[in-house]
Amino acid sequence: MVGIVPPDNHPMAETQESTSFSSSPSALDNAHETAHETAAVTPLDNGAPGVLIDAAAPTPDPLRVRAVQTLPRWDLFCRVIDNHGDLGVCLRLGRDLASRGVQVRMWCDDPSGLRWMQPTPVDGLTVRPWSEAESDTEPPADVVIETFGCELPEAYLARMARREVPPVWINLEYLSAERYVERSHGLQSPQFSGGGAGLNKWFFYPGFTAHTGGLLREPGLAEAVARHDGRSWLGERGWAPDAGERVLCAFTYPHAPWDEFLAHLGGAWLLLLCPGSAQQRVPPRLRPGQRCIALPYVSQTDFDRLLWSCDLNLVRGEDSFVRAQWAGRPMLWQIYFQDDGAHGPKLEAFLDQSLAGAPAALQSSWRGLSRAWNGLSDGVGGLVEPVPASAHWADGALLDLAVRQAQDWRAKLMEQPDLVTQLMGFALGKAGVSG
Numbered sequence: 001m002v003g004i005v006p007p008d009n010h011p012m013a014e015t016q017e018s019t020s021f022s023s024s025p026s027a028l029d030n031a032h033e034t035a036h037e038t039a040a041v042t043p044l045d046n047g048a049p050g051v052l053i054d055a056a057a058p059t060p061d062p063l064r065v066r067a068v069q070t071l072p073r074w075d076l077f078c079r080v081i082d083n084h085g086d087l088g089v090c091l092r093l094g095r096d097l098a099s100r101g102v103q104v105r106m107w108c109d110d111p112s113g114l115r116w117m118q119p120t121p122v123d124g125l126t127v128r129p130w131s132e133a134e135s136d137t138e139p140p141a142d143v144v145i146e147t148f149g150c151e152l153p154e155a156y157l158a159r160m161a162r163r164e165v166p167p168v169w170i171n172l173e174y175l176s177a178e179r180y181v182e183r184s185h186g187l188q189s190p191q192f193s194g195g196g197a198g199l200n201k202w203f204f205y206p207g208f209t210a211h212t213g214g215l216l217r218e219p220g221l222a223e224a225v226a227r228h229d230g231r232s233w234l235g236e237r238g239w240a241p242d243a244g245e246r247v248l249c250a251f252t253y254p255h256a257p258w259d260e261f262l263a264h265l266g267g268a269w270l271l272l273l274c275p276g277s278a279q280q281r282v283p284p285r286l287r288p289g290q291r292c293i294a295l296p297y298v299s300q301t302d303f304d305r306l307l308w309s310c311d312l313n314l315v316r317g318e319d320s321f322v323r324a325q326w327a328g329r330p331m332l333w334q335i336y337f338q339d340d341g342a343h344g345p346k347l348e349a350f351l352d353q354s355l356a357g358a359p360a361a362l363q364s365s366w367r368g369l370s371r372a373w374n375g376l377s378d379g380v381g382g383l384v385e386p387v388p389a390s391a392h393w394a395d396g397a398l399l400d401l402a403v404r405q406a407q408d409w410r411a412k413l414m415e416q417p418d419l420v421t422q423l424m425g426f427a428l429g430k431a432g433v434s435g
C-alpha cells in the first residue's frame with residue numbers, strides 16, 4: 001500500500017475560486033486545434049471498444065486482465081489550473097485504474113487538495129511531485145495519460161521516445177456534450193518536434209454518447225447509490241433535515257444568482273453549503289422556511305454520498321457535475337465560465353442531450369432555470385440576469401418530474417461502457433494488442 005498524502009511542506013489547498021480561464025482559447029480548444037492542425041490526423045481505427053463487463057462482477061473481466069498483464073504501469077500527469085476539478089478528475093481516474101489492478105503514479109504540480117479529497121492511502125496509487133518527473137530514474141510507464149492538455153515535461157517525453165516499446169500516450173480531454181467530441185475522439189497527433197518527436201499522441205474524449213469515451217464510473221457505483229440511506233447518513237453528520245424539509249447541496253462559483261434563486265425556491269429547504277462561494281454568497285437572512293448549514297470540505301467519497309443524499313444538487317465544473325448525474329437526483333449545473341462565451345453552447349448541448357424525451361413542461365422550465373443560473377438568456381454568454389419568474393419550479397409536480405428525468409437520464413448513461421473500461425481497451429488497441 002502506498003501513501004497519497006502530499007508532502008508536509010506543501011501549502012494547503014487554496015479556497016479562492018476561479019471561474020474562468022482567460023480570454024485566450026481554452027486548453028480544450030487548443031488541444032482540439034492541435035489535433036486538426038497536424039498533418040496525419042486519422043480517425044479511430046478500431047471503433048469504441050465494445051466491452052461492457054463490470055469489473056466488480058465475480059467473473060474476471062478479460063479486457064481488464066489483458067490490460068493489467070500487458071500494460072501494468074500507468075503514469076497520469078495532472079496540472080492544477082485552478083479550483084479542484086483537475087485534481088478531482090485525476091484522483092478519480094487514478095483510483096479507478098488502481099482498483100482494477102494497474103500500478104498508477106500521479107505526477108501533480110499541486111496535490112495539496114488531496115489532504116481533504118483523499119485523506120487515506122489508496123492501494124496501487126502513488127502521488128509524485130511534477131518536478132520529479134524530469135529526473136525520475138524509473139522508465140516511463142506503459143501508458144502515459146496527459147490530462148487536459150497539460151503538456152508533459154520535455155525530459156520525460158525524451159525518455160518516452162527512448163523506450164524500446166514507446167508508451168501509449170493519451171491526452172484525456174475535457175468533458176462536453178458538443179458534437180465535435182464524437183468527431184475528435186480517438187484522433188491521433190504524430191509528434192514531429194521536441195522531446196517527444198517520433199511519438200504519437202492520441203486524443204480521448206469523455207462524453208455522453210456511444211461514440212465517445214464515456215464517463216468515469218467505478219465498478220459497483222450503481223449498487224452503492226442504491227444501498228445508500230441518505231437521511232441516516234446526513235443525520236450521522238448533524239446535517240439532517242427537519243420534518244417536511246427538502247435538502248439542497250450547493251457547490252457553486254461566485255457569480256451564481258443566489259438572491260433570485262432563493263426568491264423562487266418554494267417550500268421548506270435545508271441548504272447544505274459547501275466551502276467557498278456558496279457560503280460567502282448565500283445571504284445570511286434567508287426566507288421563511290429556508291435555513292442553511294455551512295459544511296467543511298469532505299473527502300471525495302463523502303462528497304459523492306452527500307450528492308446521493310440531497311433532493312437537489314447545485315454543482316459546477318466537471319467532476320461534481322458528473323457525480324451529480326450518477327446520484328440520479330435533480331441537478332443544476334453551473335458551468336465553468338469562459339470569457340469567449342464558449343460555455344453557452346456547451347451548456348445548451350448538455351441540456352439538449354439530457355432533456356431529450358422529458359415532458360415539455362420540464363424541458364422548458366429546466367432549460368430556463370439552467371440558463372438563468374448561469375447568467376445566460378438564450379445560450380449566448382452574458383452577464384448574470386435575474387431568474388425569470390417562469391422558473392418558479394421547485395414546488396411539487398415539477399420537482400417530481402425532475403426526479404424522474406434524472407433517473408431516466410442516469411439509466412441511459414449507465415448503458416454506456418464506463419471511461420476506464422473504454423480507456424483500457426483503447427490503450428490496448430494502440431499498443432497493438434487488442435483483440
Ligand SMILES: Cc1cn([C@H]2C[C@H](O)[C@@H](COP(=O)(O)OP(=O)(O)O[C@H]3O[C@@H](C)[C@H](O)[C@@H](O)[C@H]3O)O2)c(=O)[nH]c1=O
Binds near residue numbers: 316
Ligand atoms: C466541495 C467538495 C468538492 N470535492 C471535490 C469534488 C470534485 O472532484 C472537485 C471539484 O471539481 P469540479 O466539480 O470539477 O469543479 P471545480 O470548479 O472545482 O473545478 C474545475 O472545473 C473544470 C471545468 C476546470 O477545468 C478546472 O480548471 C476547475 O476549475 O472537488 C470534494 O472532494 N469534497 C468537497 O467537499
